[in-house]
Amino acid sequence: MSFISRGFHGRRDDEVDPKRVPPGQYVTHDFPVLSAGPTPHTPLEEWTFSIVNGDERKTWTWDELRALPNEEVTVDIHCVTRWSKLDTTWQGVSVDTLLDQVEHDSPFVLAFCDGGYTTNLPLEDVSGGKAWVAFGYDGEPLDPEHGGPARLLVPHLYFWKSAKWVRGLELRDEDEPGFWETYGYHSYGDPWREQRYAGD
Amino acid sequence: MARAAVRGRLTWQIAKVADVVDETARVRTLVLDVPDWPGHAAGQHLDVRLTAEDGYRAERSYSIASAPGEPLAITVERLDDGEVSPYLTEELRGGDALELRGPVGGYFVWDAVDGGPLLLVAGGSGIVPLRAILRHRRRTGSEVAVRLLYSSRSPGDVIYRSELAEPAGGVDVVQTLTREQPDGWTGYARRVDAALLGEVAWPAEQEPLAFVCGPTSFVETVASGLVALGYPPTRVKTERFGATGGR
Numbered sequence: 001m002s003f004i005s006r007g008f009h010g011r012r013d014d015e016v017d018p019k020r021v022p023p024g025q026y027v028t029h030d031f032p033v034l035s036a037g038p039t040p041h042t043p044l045e046e047w048t049f050s051i052v053n054g055d056e057r058k059t060w061t062w063d064e065l066r067a068l069p070n071e072e073v074t075v076d077i078h079c080v081t082r083w084s085k086l087d088t089t090w091q092g093v094s095v096d097t098l099l100d101q102v103e104h105d106s107p108f109v110l111a112f113c114d115g116g117y118t119t120n121l122p123l124e125d126v127s128g129g130k131a132w133v134a135f136g137y138d139g140e141p142l143d144p145e146h147g148g149p150a151r152l153l154v155p156h157l158y159f160w161k162s163a164k165w166v167r168g169l170e171l172r173d174e175d176e177p178g179f180w181e182t183y184g185y186h187s188y189g190d191p192w193r194e195q196r197y198a199g200d
Numbered sequence: 201m202a203r204a205a206v207r208g209r210l211t212w213q214i215a216k217v218a219d220v221v222d223e224t225a226r227v228r229t230l231v232l233d234v235p236d237w238p239g240h241a242a243g244q245h246l247d248v249r250l251t252a253e254d255g256y257r258a259e260r261s262y263s264i265a266s267a268p269g270e271p272l273a274i275t276v277e278r279l280d281d282g283e284v285s286p287y288l289t290e291e292l293r294g295g296d297a298l299e300l301r302g303p304v305g306g307y308f309v310w311d312a313v314d315g316g317p318l319l320l321v322a323g324g325s326g327i328v329p330l331r332a333i334l335r336h337r338r339r340t341g342s343e344v345a346v347r348l349l350y351s352s353r354s355p356g357d358v359i360y361r362s363e364l365a366e367p368a369g370g371v372d373v374v375q376t377l378t379r380e381q382p383d384g385w386t387g388y389a390r391r392v393d394a395a396l397l398g399e400v401a402w403p404a405e406q407e408p409l410a411f412v413c414g415p416t417s418f419v420e421t422v423a424s425g426l427v428a429l430g431y432p433p434t435r436v437k438t439e440r441f442g443a444t445g446g447r
Binding site: 003004005006007008009010011012023024026032033034035036037038039040081082115116145179180182183184197198199200 | 209210214249250251252253256257258259260261283287291292296297298299304305306307308416420423424426427433434436437438440441
């Protein structure tokens with residue numbers, strides 16, 4: 001890489017451990033919002049979360065989901081639009097807890113959401129303590145703008161995989177591209193390998 | 201809806217700055233000469249990568265300001281606490297090289313075959329991808345009816361001022377200046393809210409297609425307002441930028 005931007009010096013953030021920031025990212029202290037459309041507002045009494053496996057469907061109401069054991073996790077998050085936010089604290093139910101209540105052997109999931117948004121993930125990336133259905137942020141209920149009442153939280157992948165307004169997971173034998181993946185974004189989205197777009 | 205999916209791998213390319221145009225005191229358009237630009241759809245963006253002499257890099261995305269087929273251009277607003285936008289708006293000169301790749305994004309796009317009527321709502325530099333849509337409409341001879349609602353703080357913050365003063369036939373430009381208005385101002389002088397949208401937006405019965413771009417709170421207000429007016433959420437496409445000092 002021999003290209004140099006004439007006159008560019010950059011603004012390094014001395015307070016940030018560079019090992020925590022993936023390539024091409026910068027650390028923000030705000031919490032920016034990115035969504036493709038209007039923010040949905042599903043009333044909690046109508047809200048459900050489902051795991052769909054072929055013709056079978058296991059469904060939890062809001063109260064049932066909230067009655068499950070939940071965890072508080074502190075993680076770094078990385079948005080494909082280049083901001084990273086360190087040490088964010090979430091409350092949610094581990095996806096393992098939900099999957100434990102379903103018979104399954106599918107290698108992929110497609111998360112589905114209010115508003116029609118979907119995103120695809122390998123099952124192994126949403127199990128083994130790597131993913132949550134998060135309903136709290138920083139000790140407060142999750143704001144609708146940020147995906148409330150509940151969003152998927154998969155912090156080791158770019159944040160579009162942490163689908164807002166999530167309503168369930170469809171277990172799949174084959175990997176099917178979700179919303180942004182259909183529009184040219186990477187199918188897997190590992191920030192440490194800078195997998196932003198298809199082919200990266 | 202036509203899908204302008206990105207095909208194949210997006211490789212970094214060296215563009216040459218062919219021209220710079222100062223739009224406002226804080227906003228500059230960079231016209232870029234890219235030998236192998238694959239073409240783009242109106243509304244897409246591109247990625248810019250800056251590299252310092254010691255190898256330090258910073259990347260950001262910018263909306264494309266030009267229509268498909270026109271010389272490639274981006275319009276950048278300088279953020280005082282930004283890292284990349286001050287370089288692009290103050291340091292970069294005509295003849296300089298700039299590393300970029302794109303186009304990126306295939307949802308917030310409009311093609312003439314997508315029809316309308318179109319409602320375009322911009323807050324601040326959110327006008328940039330909507331300008332690409334307007335220019336694309338003009339270039340293709342589309343007769344789709346358009347209303348543009350554009351909110352700026354003061355007269356000096358209006359981007360593409362002369363261009364918007366002479367819209368193509370079938371394009372209504374409605375502006376609001378929220379903090380400071382010139383003498384004799386006949387446009388709106390308040391922030392965009394549900395009531396203002398009710399006065400300006402196409403009725404939902406006309407099955408309009410809306411594109412909304414601006415700061416997060418602006419987009420949130422407008423998108424919710426349009427849904428309340430009966431717009432189906434799938435007909436309201438949004439692009440938001442947070443005040444993160446990043447752009």
